[in-house]
Amino acid sequence: ETGVTQSPTHLIKTRGQQVTLRCSSQSGHNTVSWYQQALGQGPQFIFQYYREEENGRGNFPPRFSGLQFPNYSSELNVNALELDDSALYLCASSLGTSGGPAGEQFFGPGTRLTVL
Amino acid sequence: DAKTTQPPSMDCAEGRAANLPCNHSTISGNEYVYWYRQIHSQGPQYIIHGLKNNETNEMASLIITEDRKSSTLILPHATLRDTAVYYCIVKGAQKLVFGQGTRLTINP
Numbered sequence: 001e002t003g004v005t006q007s008p009t010h011l012i013k014t015r016g017q018q019v020t021l022r023c024s025s026q027s028g029h030n031t032v033s034w035y036q037q038a039l040g041q042g043p044q045f046i047f048q049y050y051r052e053e054e055n056g057r058g059n060f061p062p063r064f065s066g067l068q069f070p071n072y073s074s075e076l077n078v079n080a081l082e083l084d085d086s087a088l089y090l091c092a093s094s095l096g097t098s099g100g101p102a103g104e105q106f107f108g109p110g111t112r113l114t115v116l
Numbered sequence: 117d118a119k120t121t122q123p124p125s126m127d128c129a130e131g132r133a134a135n136l137p138c139n140h141s142t143i144s145g146n147e148y149v150y151w152y153r154q155i156h157s158q159g160p161q162y163i164i165h166g167l168k169n170n171e172t173n174e175m176a177s178l179i180i181t182e183d184r185k186s187s188t189l190i191l192p193h194a195t196l197r198d199t200a201v202y203y204c205i206v207k208g209a210q211k212l213v214f215g216q217g218t219r220l221t222i223n224p
Contacts, residue, residue, distance in 0.1 A: 004159070033211060042203060042214030043160065056211060090159050092212075104150075105212060107159030 002027050004093050004108035012114045013081050021076040021111045023091030031055070032074040033105060034066060035090040043090055049074055078113075086115045120204045125219040134191040136218050138204030141185040149180060150207050151189045153200040154217070160203065163189065194222045 005024045013019050025032050031050045035043035045058035049068035063079040072093070078085055089112075092105035121139040128134040140149065148167050152160040164171055164178045166187070171178045177190040191198055203217040 035212075035214075042201075042216055043212070045211040045213065048211060058211065088157075092159075104162055104165065106162065109159050110157075 004091060004106050006089075006091050006108040006111050008111060009109070010112045010114075012116065014116050015081055015083060017081050017115075018077065018079045019081060019113060021078075021089050021091075021113070023074045023076070023093075023108060025072045025074070025091075025093030026106050029093035029095050029106070030072050031094045031096060032068055032072065033092045033094070034074070034076050035092065036060070036085075037088040037090060037110070038084075039087070046076070081115045083115050086113060088112050119213075120206055120215050122202075122204050122215060122218045124216060125221070127221050127223055128191075128194050130196060130222050130224050131193055134194040134198065134220060134222070136189040136191075136202050136204070136220065137186065138188070139186045140204070140206045143184050143206050147206045149178065149184075149187050150205040150212065151176070151178065152203045152205065152212070152214075153198075154203070155197075155200045160214075163202075165207075194220075196222050196224065198222050 004026050007022045033048040034046040037043040046060050047057040048055045052068045065077045068074045088110040090110045092107045094105045148165050150165040151163040154160045164176050166178045166180050180187045199222045201217040201219050203214050205212050
């Protein structure tokens, strides 16, 4: 069973640029959630994709967007990067979207984004 | 989503039981209590979850009070590798709402 993988592991961008982060979900999982974790803070929910459709969004502006592909892998795109976007971006996969046992989420190692 | 309150930090001696408390007084009937931990610079790791009854797995035990307003995560024999930030989360649909967590330090 392959776990959740993310790429790249580290990334440096300049303000105003665009970035795409990638996530491969755990085998058999159909749901991917993305989180942003600033230094010293807990992860903050960005959005979730379930069967290729957005299924809930946190308090993030529209320049944060995503995609989920038929194989359930996912991308997070951030346009017009700002300095405050510097963070660890975490992807989590799960089977189903509801709370309870089906909602248990498995996290990848994250992508460390630095915006200069 | 119900909010949780955890102490910011705790210390525990290696080999002893680590008991991490969490208050979730606004939890609703269909919300589960989840515990995750995050070792430095890694993704959060699922530990255990429960609804009403106490739960135990190979990693930990979860004790939920009868009124469900608080819970305690128990690591029965803490090791140095258990040093991490522990998050108590009340989860309904979709998302996990992380607070600041408890930074647990296991001392030799």
